[in-house]
Amino acid sequence: MANxxxxxxxxxxxxxxxxxxxxxxxxxxxxxxxxRQALTLTLEEKRAIYWSRSRNRLWYKGEESGNIQxxxxxxxxxxxxxxxxKVEQIGAGACHTGRETCFYQQWQTGEWIIVEERSVKP
Amino acid sequence: MANxxxxxxxxxxxxxxxxxxxxxxxxxxxxxxxxRQALTLTLEEKRAIYWSRSRNRLWYKGEESGNIQxxxxxxxxxxxxxxxxKVEQIGAGACHTGRETCFYQQWQTGEWIIVEERSVKP
Numbered sequence: 001m002a003n004x005x006x007x008x009x010x011x012x013x014x015x016x017x018x019x020x021x022x023x024x025x026x027x028x029x030x031x032x033x034x035x036r037q038a039l040t041l042t043l044e045e046k047r048a049i050y051w052s053r054s055r056n057r058l059w060y061k062g063e064e065s066g067n068i069q070x071x072x073x074x075x076x077x078x079x080x081x082x083x084x085x086k087v088e089q090i091g092a093g094a095c096h097t098g099r100e101t102c103f104y105q106q107w108q109t110g111e112w113i114i115v116e117e118r119s120v121k122p
Numbered sequence: 123m124a125n126x127x128x129x130x131x132x133x134x135x136x137x138x139x140x141x142x143x144x145x146x147x148x149x150x151x152x153x154x155x156x157x158r159q160a161l162t163l164t165l166e167e168k169r170a171i172y173w174s175r176s177r178n179r180l181w182y183k184g185e186e187s188g189n190i191q192x193x194x195x196x197x198x199x200x201x202x203x204x205x206x207x208k209v210e211q212i213g214a215g216a217c218h219t220g221r222e223t224c225f226y227q228q229w230q231t232g233e234w235i236i237v238e239e240r241s242v243k244p
Contacts, residue, residue, distance in 0.1 A: 025148075084150055099200075
């Protein structure tokens with residue numbers, strides 16, 4: 001029987017996109033990537049561990065900021081190529097700018113406008 | 123002044139990932155891609171129009187099913203390389219399987235389990 005990792009369609013870099021959502025508010029917090037090792041560790045340790053494409057290494061979310069994400073639920077889409085991770089977000093939020101969510105800019109008549117303030121200074 | 127399209131970091135295929143969320147329930151409905159034309163049309167017509175990578179053409183969401191998505195809000199992330207589209211979902215849902223959301227399978231002790239039933243037959 002194929003295990004759950006084999007049932008994921010990994011891209012040609014061995015990665016799968018991950019949408020991270022706050023389990024309490026349902027706010028979409030961020031978007032990142034995982035490889036097989038990151039996902040395995042995420043489920044073992046029950047905290048979000050991504051694959052950083054820019055740093056080319058495992059990224060223990062909150063390793064510097066302390067803003068850890070505790071995993072509450074994991075879903076996969078119909079095509080088995082996107083993950084949805086529901087987390088309890090610790091600290092000021094998910095974004096490196098000090099905001100709850102990375103999606104703090106809104107399209108308004110042709111411009112991107114900041115609509116959410118920082119919880120803390122970055 | 124650069125316009126909002128130029129402020130998006132498009133990938134090497136000229137695409138940007140899009141997370142689509144129900145504006146009323148905050149449920150994450152699906153994940154897809156847009157190119158510049160798809161995003162321009164989406165904002166002009168106020169309905170979701172994606173780029174289908176499998177069919178290599180514009181994909182007017184609901185063109186076959188009638189399950190149109192009316193655009194209520196558009197956000198971009200801190201890195202300007204992911205979009206979050208908040209929509210009013212028409213019909214049975216976003217998923218081609220007849221479910222409200224594409225994320226209807228949940229990880230449970232090593233297996234992907236269906237946790238949401240169909241609203242209608244596909």
